[in-house]
Amino acid sequence: MKKILLTLSLLLSLNLGLAACSAPVEEKKETASESTQVEKMKLQVDETNIKTDENGIFKITGKATPNAIVSIDQPAKKVTADADGKFELEGQIPSEKSHEVKILAQKDALEELEKSLTITPHDQYVQKVLAKKEQEEKEIRAKAEAVQTADSLIAKAKASLNPTDLAKARTYINENQYLAIQGYSAQLTQINDAITAKQDQIAQDKAKKAAEAKQAEDARRVAEAKQAEDARRAAEAKKAEEDRKQAERKPSRGNTIPSQGNNQQPPAPDKNQQTVLITATGSKYHARKCGNGTYYTATLAEAKSKNLSPCSKCY
Template sequence: MSTVLFLLGFIGFIAGIIFVVKNRKKPLAKRKAWLLTGAGFLLFVLSVALNEPTPKLVFTDDSFETNEKGLAIIKGKTNEQSTITVNGEKVKNNGESFTYKVTLKDDQPQKLTFVASMGSTDKAETIEVKPSKEFIAALNNKVDKEKIVAKAKSALAIAENNPTQKNYDEAATLIASLDREESDLTDRLAIVKENIPIYAAVALAEEKQTKEQVEAATALVKKEVTLNRIALNKRLTLVQQKISEKETQEKLLSDARQAVEKAEQEPTDEHYNQALAKIKELPNGNSELDNRIKSVKQLLTAQKEAAQKAAKQEAEAQKAAEAQAAQEAAQAQAATPESGATVLVTRTGEKYHTRKCGNGDYYSATLEEAQNRGLTPCAKCYP
């Protein structure tokens, strides 16, 4: 629009001058020529007023490189009236010159867009900031140092969690390799060193599981520099519980063994049952005592079977004896002469007979007389 007005004003102004010169002797035409000249001039002025200036944005280079610390200084020129911004941030300019500082955080190039503004007109330029070789080397060196520091801190944390000589040596080697002394790490490492014998004592108590070792470890854990005291006390409490359980198991085993020995020496049902109950009280059992008590059971079973057999034989013998006695009584009753019967006796014999039975002088006597003399029946005559 302003360009069109400028051309019209310029043409009208020139044409008006020409007409003024040509019509200098004609007042009416000359007046019209001056009106045309004035209108052209007004259009020219109006076009100049409407035409906004174009902002300038020029840099000293297309790209910029950082120094060894990652800093780059971007320099450029613009209009004195221009406003410069980069990524929304206003840049202060000194007349037509301006500078902008940027620091890279890593080894990747960074692109920045600068905008020069005058009124409603903007001009934008994109500049690339590249990391220098020195800066990249510094970054790599920093990363290497950070890795060593991180590794040292990790090893120290492991040593603090479990202060053994091995863990201490690994942490100490890494901390010693650092370029500068880390007082915090050194102080923590010294505490780890003081805790090595404490943790060794706790480990020994866990291995040996004796009251003496637990007491020695407990005394060391009470030191002010002890790391993870709560955890160590829990470990020692667990050891003490194991010792108590062990003593309880040993007492149960001893009682069971004594009960089995008593059952073996005096194999009775009572002793067997007592021993069996003691064995069942053992948390993990005992194969040796199981076998021994089984032998006692077998012995008791054999004894009972033998006793039953002997009782049976005795009962049978008693029954046979009773039968024999009954038979003999019946026979004796059957062989006994009736009252008033006559029997044969001798003057010196101890038996009475039904006939002459052997040598001697036999004579007759009544049964009452023979029995009164104490004579008994002859086995041959009274079978």
């Protein structure tokens, strides 16, 4: 009996010892399992359908892994979640239409986590954007019309080389809000130079014509003076011939001595038939050559008929 009791006592002690040794081992196994568990990225958003305010501003709020970087693609924005994982992203919608936004959470070696959101613009913001686009399109059309008008005015000034047309083009460009005079300065300068060259050429042509006209007038006066001189000489020759013939027709009276009572003086010569010298373009008549030029003989009457006055050196 004693042997049986001793045997039971030994078995009981052995079981208690085994139980005591096996308990810590199980705790260690559980702790190791917990330490090898992998941390996963967290990303939660408060709303997946977000509407902007009247200025197109939107806000995205939520919670992610603490200190994770949270970002969106359109428009590009990013923030860092706080120690509790809370974050807030704010931006302005890029257009007047609803569009999908990708939100991404990143942190070190953790696997990225991405979600999709829809952002819808406020009705008032849509109206603002559309009005702005309409105004921009209107300005684009106005600028195009201004450029077309400026090009037309410049082309007209270039073709006409008229200072008035050039002034109109320059004034239009200066006063138009959509145009810059610097962009047209080269063309305007070129046209102005062409106008100046044209005006110089016109002045040269006018001076040339005036010189030719004066030369022609001088030649005409010379021709008239020569013609008058030739006529005068022909008249003198004719008169001399007539006088000679008349003298030949008179009967010879012999050596008749004139009566003492007939003491008549020969008639005084007619001063208007006095011979003087004139030039083709001069305003004086001369008794002799007293200067440079071509001189022609003429009667005093002819000189006076041409409104010529006596030379102070000769008379």
